[in-house]
Amino acid sequence: MRKIIYKFLTKLPTKYVTSGIILIVLLFAYGIIGSHFIMGLNLVDSIYYSVSTMATVGYGDYIPTTGIQKIFATTLALSGVALLAYVFNIILTNFQERMSEYSKGARKMRKIGRMDDYYILCGYGRVGKVVFQELNKRKQSVIIFDKDTEATEDLVEDENVVVINKDATENNLISKAINDKCRSVIISTGDDVTNLFIVLTIRETNPDAWIVSRASKIENISRLKKAGADKIVSPEVIGGKDLYFESAKPHILRLTVQHSSDEIFDEFKTIAKFNCNLENIDYHIPGIETPLSREINTMNLDDGKKYANYLRKNKDAKNALDNLYNTVNNIHSHLISGPDHATFDKLIKELEKHETILGKNLTNKEIMEITKKRKE
Structure with missing residues (x-):
């Protein structure tokens, strides 16, 4: 019901203002013709009498005396009041809606400016x-x-x-x-x-x-x-x-690093510190171009803490992760999204303090050559 009313109101002004103006013109013509033939007035006085009666001004200089004259004056006055009130109400409503829309649009633009x-x-x-x-x-x-x-x-x-x-x-x-x-x-x-x-x-x-x-x-x-x-x-x-x-490509960094599984949480804290998002991890098996991918999709530090606690409490999971890191010679890549390149530069400098950075935005083929050499 709300949608039907909304659509009706949004379509009402343009359609009915035009129709209202046409009806006013027709009523004005009715007033002039009736004033001339019923009231017996000339053209100028007919226009004057029609306007004053439609607007309910009624100066009293022309007073209907016969029954037909009174009926004509009554219909002209009532129709004029109704039509003028209708048109002005629609115009006012349309104006208010436009002002409301403009105000709403201005608030949205101010909100965009604060982003x-x-x-x-x-x-x-x-x-x-x-x-x-x-x-x-x-x-x-x-x-x-x-x-x-x-x-x-x-x-x-x-x-x-x-x-x-x-x-x-x-x-x-x-x-x-x-x-x-x-x-x-x-x-x-x-x-x-x-x-x-x-x-x-x-x-x-x-x-x-x-x-x-x-x-x-x-x-x-x-x-x-x-x-x-x-x-x-x-x-x-x-x-x-x-x-x-x-x-997001201008804001995506693929960072290839080498470190043990014991340094995972420290690395995660650093990424979260710079408000970056760890999208996924690729583990590079020596001699194989296509890596093993693992989706992460988080920058919530609590998730990192939960994962670290999980590894501490589950030795089998920790052993499995250690075996994976040994298999890839501790070489893996992080897909990281962040605000801008300047943030990525700061992030890399911070990560270099506790792990080896092998390269950024390397292709799988380039990484495969690195894993071969490191394995040898």
């Missing part, structure tokens, strides 16, 4: 929801553009989530939201034409923005690339989760 770093997500459909879940899990600030109010009605806005129910390209709205604090723009609508238009809109004013776009059809990948998208992702191939990883 330190944020992602922009265009489209909150099936894929967009998965992307948002990945961002929210990592406590990232997100601005969501989706003109469908029903799609976003379950979202709870707070200091880290802002929902804008407007077309992202309307008045270059999305371009105004992109600045140095915007990490990436993720375009995940199901319409490739819409995605293409959003990319073009952003590129006109923000040539340095990092844009990741969804492509529903493979043949549109090249078009989105030419339009200016940095990465194009087909959900059929990799899905919403990888949209996040592609968008």
Whole structure:
């Protein structure tokens, strides 16, 4: 019921203001014709009498005397009052709604201004929801553009989530939201034409923005690339989760290190100290290019403490982990997401104090060559 009322009210002003004005014009014409033929007035006096009667001013200089004249004056006065009140009420309601919308939009823009770093997500459909879940899990600030109010009605806005129910390209709205604090723009609508238009809109004013776009059809990948998208992702191939990883590439570090299992918690504390997120760990078996991967997805220090306590209490699990580390000669890689490159530089310097750093952003092939030499 609430949705029906909302839709009715939002469509009411434009339609009925126009209809009301037309009815006023018709009533004015009725007043002029009736004044001339019923009241016996000339054209100028008919206009004067119609206006004064419709507005219920009634100066009394023309008084209806016959029955038909009184009926005419009564219908003209009542119709005029009703119509004028109706139109002015609709205009006032429309004005109040617009002012409320403007005020709400201004509050959202102030909230965006207070955000330190944020992602922009265009489209909150099936894929967009998965992307948002990945961002929210990592406590990232997100601005969501989706003109469908029903799609976003379950979202709870707070200091880290802002929902804008407007077309992202309307008045270059999305371009105004992109600045140095915007990490990436993720375009995940199901319409490739819409995605293409959003990319073009952003590129006109923000040539340095990092844009990741969804492509529903493979043949549109090249078009989105030419339009200016940095990465194009087909959900059929990799899905919403990888949209996040592609968008975060400027803020993702793959760090290859060598240390024993006893230093795991110290390493975890250091990563958490710099507000970075440990996404996964790759264990590199000497001579084998493809590593063993283990998903972590946390930067909560309590999780690290729980894991350390678990290893202390479970000797079998600790022995199994020690055997794994011995097998890979203590060489493994961490996929770490963080705020920026400067933070990564500080993190690496801190980690170097208690473990060996073999390289950053190395390929599996490069790491395989390192494991071979270290094994020898």
